[in-house]
Amino acid sequence: AQSVTQLGSHVSVSEGALVLLRCNYSSSVPPYLFWYVQYPNQGLQLLLKYTSAATLVKGINGFEAEFKKSETSFHLTKPSAHMSDAAEYFCAVKERGGADGLTFGKGTHLIIQP
Amino acid sequence: ETGVTQSPTHLIKTRGQQVTLRCSSQSGHNTVSWYQQALGQGPQFIFQYYREEENGRGNFPPRFSGLQFPNYSSELNVNALELDDSALYLCASSLAAQEYEQYFGPGTRLTVT
Numbered sequence: 001a002q003s004v005t006q007l008g009s010h011v012s013v014s015e016g017a018l019v020l021l022r023c024n025y026s027s028s029v030p031p032y033l034f035w036y037v038q039y040p041n042q043g044l045q046l047l048l049k050y051t052s053a054a055t056l057v058k059g060i061n062g063f064e065a066e067f068k069k070s071e072t073s074f075h076l077t078k079p080s081a082h083m084s085d086a087a088e089y090f091c092a093v094k095e096r097g098g099a100d101g102l103t104f105g106k107g108t109h110l111i112i113q114p
Numbered sequence: 115e116t117g118v119t120q121s122p123t124h125l126i127k128t129r130g131q132q133v134t135l136r137c138s139s140q141s142g143h144n145t146v147s148w149y150q151q152a153l154g155q156g157p158q159f160i161f162q163y164y165r166e167e168e169n170g171r172g173n174f175p176p177r178f179s180g181l182q183f184p185n186y187s188s189e190l191n192v193n194a195l196e197l198d199d200s201a202l203y204l205c206a207s208s209l210a211a212q213e214y215e216q217y218f219g220p221g222t223r224l225t226v227t
Contacts (some may be wrong), residue, residue, distance in 0.1 A: 099170030
C-alpha cells in the first residue's frame with residue numbers, strides 16, 4: 001500500500017524567501033509522484049510530476065521538486081515566494097500501471113508574510 | 115480544448131437521501147476518477163472508470179456507485195447519505211495510456227444535514 005506524509009500542516013515564509021514543502025512517500029515499487037496546488041473553493045491544479053526521467057522536475061510558477069529514491073522524498077521548492085503562492089499544496093503518489101488512483105497527503109497550507 | 119467540468123457546484127441534501135453528481139471529461143480522455151475531499155483533508159480516491167467499467171476502487175462502501183457513458187462523461191451516485199458524506203467531490207480525467215496526467219475539475223461541494 002502506498003502512503004504520503006507531508007511534514008508541516010502549515011508553513012509560513014516571507015515574500016521573497018525560499019519555499020520548501022516536504023513530502024515523503026512509501027511505495028513498494030517506483031511510483032509516479034505529483035504536487036498539486038489548491039486555491040480556496042477550487043479544484044486541484046497540477047504543479048509538476050515525476051514519471052522516471054530527470055530526478056529534478058520543473059513545474060509551473062517557478063516551482064521544482066527533486067526525487068530522492070534513497071530518502072523516499074519529493075520535496076517542493078521555489079527560490080522566491082510570491083504573495084500569489086499562498087494556497088494549499090498536496091503531494092500525491094500513484095502506483096505505475098495500477099488503477100487505484102492517486103494517494104494524497106493531508107496537505108500543507110502555505111502562508112506568505114508580506 | 116474544454117477542461118473537466120462538474121455539476122452542480124453546490125448541493126445540500128438531507129441524511130438518508132440519494133444524490134447524483136456529474137462530470138464531463140476533458141476532450142479525448144477515456145478514464146475518469148472520483149475523489150472525496152473532506153474539509154481540511156487531502157482527497158481520497160473513490161473509484162475509477164475506463165470503457166464504462168469500474169476498474170479500480172478505494173475504501174468506500176457500495177452505496178458509492180458510478181457510471182461512465184460512451185462519451186466518457188460520468189456520474190457519481192451516493193445512496194443513504196450520511197453526515198460524514200459532506201465533502202468536496204472531485205472528478206479527474208485522463209488517458210489510459212497517460213495515467214500520470216490527471217486533470218481535475220472544480221468539484222461539487224455536498225453538504226448533508
